[in-house]
Amino acid sequence: MSAAKQVIVVGAGIIGASIAWHLAKAGAKVTVVADSGVGGVATPNSFAWINASWGNPEPYFRLRTRSMAEWTRLAQDLPGIPLAWCGGLCWDLPAAELEAYAAEHSGWGYGIERVDRTRAARIEANVTELPDFALYVAEEGVAEPVATTQALLADAQRLGARVLTGTAIIALVQANGRVAGVDTSSGRIAADEVVIAAGAGSPAIAATAGLKLPIETPPGLIVHSRPYEKLLNGLVIGDRLHMRQTAEGRIIVGSDFGGADPGMDAEATARELFAAMKSMLRGADGLELDFHTVGYRPTPIDGFPIIGRAQGVSGLYVAVMHSGITLAPAVGLFAAREILDGARDPLLEPYGLTRFAQ
Structure with a gap:
């Protein structure tokens, strides 16, 4: 070298x-x-979701899971990195596709747990719209970007x-x-x-x-609340919204982890997303919208x-x-x-x- x-x-x-x-x-x-x-x-x-979730062919899955392991190595070398293996609760696919994803990725060694509504409520007690069937991956996490x-x-x-x-x-x-x-x-x-x-x-x-x-650069809108008391334990990858709570207590949300289509009026879209997020969270009455961002994702x-x-x-x-x-x-x-x-x-x-x- x-x-x-x-x-x-x-x-x-x-x-x-x-x-x-x-x-x-x-x-x-x-x-x-x-x-x-x-x-x-x-x-x-x-959105800062560290995962090897659905939609990945096996070679890309292997790269992503290797990188998940490298996050642990990097955090040992740089202890100040804000990394949290908080787990991800997912139901953002029709039930049959969710099951197919679970079967495939479990076969590849991904730590997927099939959960019912009762178990999902123990994972995320403050989410009010939980499904009958979801998947939970404890090894997924976030790094505050x-x-x-x-x-x-x-x-x-x-x-x-x-x-x-x-x-x-x-x-x-x-x-x-x-x-x-x-x-x-x-x-x-x-x-x-x-x-x-x-x-x-x-x-x-x-x-x-x-x-x-x-390369394409599709826009993605993410909504950020003001810092608030802890409502979420980990990543919530729901069929309506994807949400997580940051280290400083902000809840960030998009229609998916890449962000929402900002539409013709990004501010109006942000307000709608924020209202939908509040309606999904128990104890969120005092939650306030702070700002939204529109990021352009570099996507080959x-x-x-x-x-x-x-x-x-x-x-x-x-x-x-x-x-x-x-x-x-x-x-x-x-x-x-x-x-x-x-x-x-x-x-x-x-x-x-x-x-x-x-």
Whole structure:
């Protein structure tokens, strides 16, 4: 492993922060550059559910469960990370599909418990609209996204990394047939390798080197209450709403974990979601709406991550995905190894850019 390799990480969200921290820990000279503040753009608007839940083919399930295990490792290395294995109660599928998901994922080793209404009420006593049949996964959790990103970048700085926020990327610099740095609003920075981990901003940056990233950025509205007494124990993935209570007591809610469609009037949609959430919670009479966010989720067009070097553009590594909260520890670890050692983890094999070649 080359301790002297100079790497620029573009993006200060949770994926960029994890890659930067893992690189710095491995001895690289790291510079993080972002036009946003610490936390990036999508990360602060995340529901922050750590899971390997429904809708995952087995290879993606394996990557997600590995990353869930890496969260435990990361929290041991950085004890200040606000990580909680609070469990997830789910009934956001028709009963037959819920059972099929449980059978499939249980067969893969996911710790799913089938629960009736009585058991669900013991898990979440303050939810008033519980189903006859739900699934509970005790090993699912949350990591408060901005605080986690801040912790990663602060420790990366302790390890010698530079963090330049509020710095716009103008273009990737190319020299001798490879990417050799970035031009920024504060000047040029040279590097041996550049990592694009800028979420929704990644396609525009990649395009300056002639690289097309096939990414969509659907909006998602999340509603945040004012801090309140504890009403929820864990994640509630219901058929109407997805909810959780943050470490500071805010209840956040969306029509799904990616957020609601904000519609033509995001404020009106937020008020409707908040009213629906209050109606589902016992003891919520004093709960007050504080604010809503509309995040733009960087989602490759086939729904799966883009992680790896760009073919035909030497010196450039790309890490863009939805599910950044779940995947951050494993992506940071695997990307650092690949960038410094050239060793690509087999779990990343399906997620290179070459799959879009046709």
